[in-house]
Amino acid sequence: MLPLLKTRVPGPRSRALARQLRRCECRNITFISRHWPVFWERGRGCNVWDADGNRFLDLTAAFGVASLGHNNPRVITAARRQLRKLVHAMGDVHPNELKVRLAGELAALTFGRWAKQSKIQNSRSKTIFANSGSEAVEAALKTALLATGKPGVIAFVGAYHGLTYGALDATAWNFFRAPFHSQLPGFTVHVAPTEAAVRAAFRSARHGIGAVIVEPVAGRGGVLVPPDDFLAMLRRVCDEHRALLIADEIFTGFCRTGRWFAVEHWNVVPDVICVGKAMSNGFPISACVGRADVMDAWPESAGEALHTSTHLGSPLGCAMALAALAEMQRLRLDERAQRLQDRLPGRGLGLMKGVELRDAATCQNVVRGLLRRGILALNGGERGNVLTLTPPLTISERELDFAAGQIRELTELPNR
Ligand SMILES: Cc1ncc(COP(=O)(O)O)c(C=O)c1O
Structure with missing residues (x-):
């Protein structure tokens, strides 16, 4: 199993950066609270490390961008x-x-x-x-x-x-x-x-x-x-x-x-x-x-x-x-996304899944709970009540199963 985070997130470095950002970025842009955000420092594959050295499993692919995983070696070599x-x-x-x-x-x-x-x-x-x-x-x-x-x-x-x-x-x-x-x-x-x-x-x-x-x-x-x-x-x-x-x-x-x-x-x-x-x-x-x-x-x-x-x-x-x-x-990512589709809970197609929760507050609690467990996910839907899961398409079955288990625990969905 993948390790759960042992430390508190956001850690001290992320919180210090958030305080600095609040002073110089338009206040509408980055949401800042006691629980949010963590500052990303580096990424590899489906993992992202924050400024405090915490490792996260990314179920967002950073808004669906990093489909090939973060810092994909072939893309980086071309760059x-x-x-x-x-x-x-x-x-x-x-x-x-x-x-x-x-x-x-x-x-x-x-x-x-x-x-x-x-x-x-x-x-x-x-x-x-x-x-x-x-x-x-x-x-x-x-x-x-x-x-x-x-x-x-x-x-x-x-x-x-x-x-x-x-x-x-x-x-x-x-x-x-x-x-x-x-x-x-x-x-x-x-x-x-x-x-x-x-x-x-x-x-x-x-x-x-x-x-x-x-x-x-x-x-x-x-x-x-x-x-x-x-x-x-x-x-x-x-x-x-x-x-x-x-x-x-x-x-x-x-x-x-x-x-x-x-x-x-x-x-x-x-x-x-x-x-x-x-x-x-x-x-x-x-x-x-x-x-x-x-x-x-x-x-x-x-x-x-x-x-x-x-x-x-x-x-x-x-x-x-x-x-x-x-x-x-x-990598035939189309076939891969199709094959892995049922490993994450929720509705959707391929590796684009949404778990509808009662309301925005419930969803936010789940997103925060996942962050504390070292998993990055987002809330979506016009009412903010849909846990949105769009991991890199290169994610392994083991990582998916681990993430799905954590999501089921936090959302009290039945196990598969
Ligand atoms: C379907 C769709 N269209 C357009 C956009 C806007 O893209 P951008 O944020 O790069 O301007 C998004 C962003 O999430 C999107 O999901």
Whole structure:
């Protein structure tokens, strides 16, 4: 068995750092209390060590990023190699070769694979790179307007698509929206995830709906798996109304749910897919990948891109992403996540699980209890009552069984 922590967490070093941080970081960012947080110092595989030397088993993969485990040696070697050559280039002016290779790799993994599996005829797709999930969503929303001429967007209650203004417009959580409501553009209608609600929203949109954006499995919303016909229904309704189907796979992408992309569980091909988080196993890089004919709604650049950013296509990020994607294929992480699915309690797919608890306070107690036992987990769901489990996909069966035992003890779930 893995050892339980013997010391009190947060330890003295973490608490001192928290006091310092409180003085110099905006108070809204890092939650600080007597029990929270621990300051991470180093990581390897599924383990993280804090500033006091405590070792934790990570069931978060740090927001779903470290799917290959922390500091995966192959990704780190690729990063080191690239650091010696070139850290930064001019993404949309004088780019680096790795941007070409990564865009090609993403095309092959998404629309290229889907065409090979005969889900679609045309395999061609194009990419816009970005730095965060929110920005990839922004790129997808702009693409939808250019491709359809219709500004409206349908998103779902409970959806989380990020917090920059465009993405926040699509995010449904009142908590994030309310303080900024007066500055939100308001192009999104949020509907219940039913055919009737989606059709009604299409019918009543004054200026037309250009896109439906959906998380195939709602992640931050509490790991909600839709009914089996849901995504196929969205595909049908979007086709009828000439609207784009945007799959937000920022959380679910790259094997997390036991398939390369979660839409594959339902054999649905979106027009645009947004990816980020696990793509590089730790560098802030994301992408909006769309069918070539849809992406060609963007005009050819005549010297000034309509949508770009300083760090777009970072050589370091691309090098890490290329190494991460190769490693995911080598380790067949999709099959692994699928195989290990039942070792963690709760609902979900692959290694994306949510255990619904009575309320937020109960969930917080469990998260804190786990931290004291040396296990990192997060609460999720709009009500904060879902224990969310998204470990690195490289986690061992022994580690999973240990974690599952601790979770069952703390949540009083029956043993398997
Ligand atoms: C489904 C989904 N979309 C978008 C985002 C936003 O990504 P980021 O925090 O990198 O901006 C997240 C983040 O959790 C997410 O889970």
